[in-house]
Amino acid sequence: MHRFSDVRNIASSLRHLRGFGALDDATLEELTAMSRLRRYRASQVVSHDGEPCAFIGCVHDGFLRMQKTLVDGRQQIVGLLVEGDMFGQAFSGPHHFAIEAATDAEVWAFDRAPFEALLARAPDLERVVLLSIMNELDRARDWMVIVSGQRVTGKLAGFLLVMCSTFAEIDHILKKGCDGTCLEISIPISRNDLAHLLGTRPESLSRAFHALQDDGDIRILSPDVVQVHDVEALACKAGDDDLLSSANLRALVQVAARRA
Amino acid sequence: MHRFSDVRNIASSLRHLRGFGALDDATLEELTAMSRLRRYRASQVVSHDGEPCAFIGCVHDGFLRMQKTLVDGRQQIVGLLVEGDMFGQAFSGPHHFAIEAATDAEVWAFDRAPFEALLARAPDLERVVLLSIMNELDRARDWMVIVSGQRVTGKLAGFLLVMCSTFAEIDHILKKGCDGTCLEISIPISRNDLAHLLGTRPESLSRAFHALQDDGDIRILSPDVVQVHDVEALACKAGDDDLLSSANLRALVQVAARRA
């Protein structure tokens, strides 16, 4: 986890968030003025289901989960929010899912009214928000393909690849292990949450983990950290080509291939 | 299907599309000037996988499907585009799925460059585009919940409810049947496509249809038109509350309740 004490001031911290670096200094300054850092403990509620989020948020550290509560009380996770992800739907009504902290988390909060006002007169900010939403749309479609796979091992393989590609630059999630020949993933959510995310049960998930390990594709170091040894085998099991398309993930595969 | 011959001119036709009614006359006029109506036959390709769409499109009539081709050649449908839906990702790179006509379809096509230029100086258009994207994001999340259900009957129930709520105002899809006590849905895609959309197989889908019929929830008039008799039972099987939240769907349920 990034040490919060390292953050000298808000402006410099905001600038390093994905996307925000492209903002004008003036815009960034205004944003800074209206921002506050909120902290949440794991499983604390950030925004309730069915009501508009009280503020526009941007994750600074940790993970949030977006989840729907189904009629039978089960909870279906519809996505994760990580460092740099925005939420709170500017311009739009309430979102119909709850947001909770999946781990201890820190969030930049912008009051809705001034944020939307700034949005209206700062095209650069608007661009950032638009890209953020389209990014989320892409990710939602990725999840759809993964979740609609019919084998649990396939869904898990897809999830691991998403972890590799979308979190490639977040080093406390993804590390090179085995002297660079494999990747080491810290899974940020519990088995139970992961099961909900993939639309399955913890028991099936556990078996899937060990099935992948038996095939030599991964190695389970502890319940929440695994090494990926064969990225392409995972892609094959996941069925989705695009999960391999992230540039640095391809690079990592090539590194592994050279050593083989 | 709306008769195209009814469309006197492009501007008045554009204005009636969802969202576009909010545009200024001046913006609408500019849009009109850069638009062309394209027609597609069922299963014709609109945009290829992995390349940026040649134009920004807006569906005028019929259905398009967005689909990914998986490594094993199977096709996974990740969403449908209906009347009023936009596609072609202004500002963004290529989308990583193909778009094909699911039925015969008509599409308004705007050349990318002038469209983006207009977007940059017409805040009202920008708003429409932003809302369109957020709408799509919401729908993608809805699909995720539906598709991740573990029973096929549940997925099908969810699909039928989505048909009822998101297409409520499109009368050639959704009609009141049985003197208003039930809804009649024309399913716009083949069983095969629907199976791909729900992440299952045509055989399982067929069984699910008949299981719902045996429970008295629906009645199959023909393979592509069904009557919904018990909306709440479907919602219960689908598990997702929000699918019932559309205002007019709730109203229809209440009508049904009063008659019971």
Next chain:
DNA sequence: CGGTATTTTGAGTATCGTCAAGGCCAGTGG
């Protein structure tokens, strides 16, 4: 060190995917 929560394992059952065959409908050609 003990208590709790999480994860894993096991056995039994239900569901679904698979393969194969049959039925229905529309379009074609005799």
Next chain:
DNA sequence: CCACTGGCCTTGACGATACTCAAAATACCG
């Protein structure tokens, strides 16, 4: 007008997979 053909949907039987329930093992935390 009718037989034929091809596509799509349905039905049946079987095997594989995953869910359920229950219990054991492990990790976590004080």
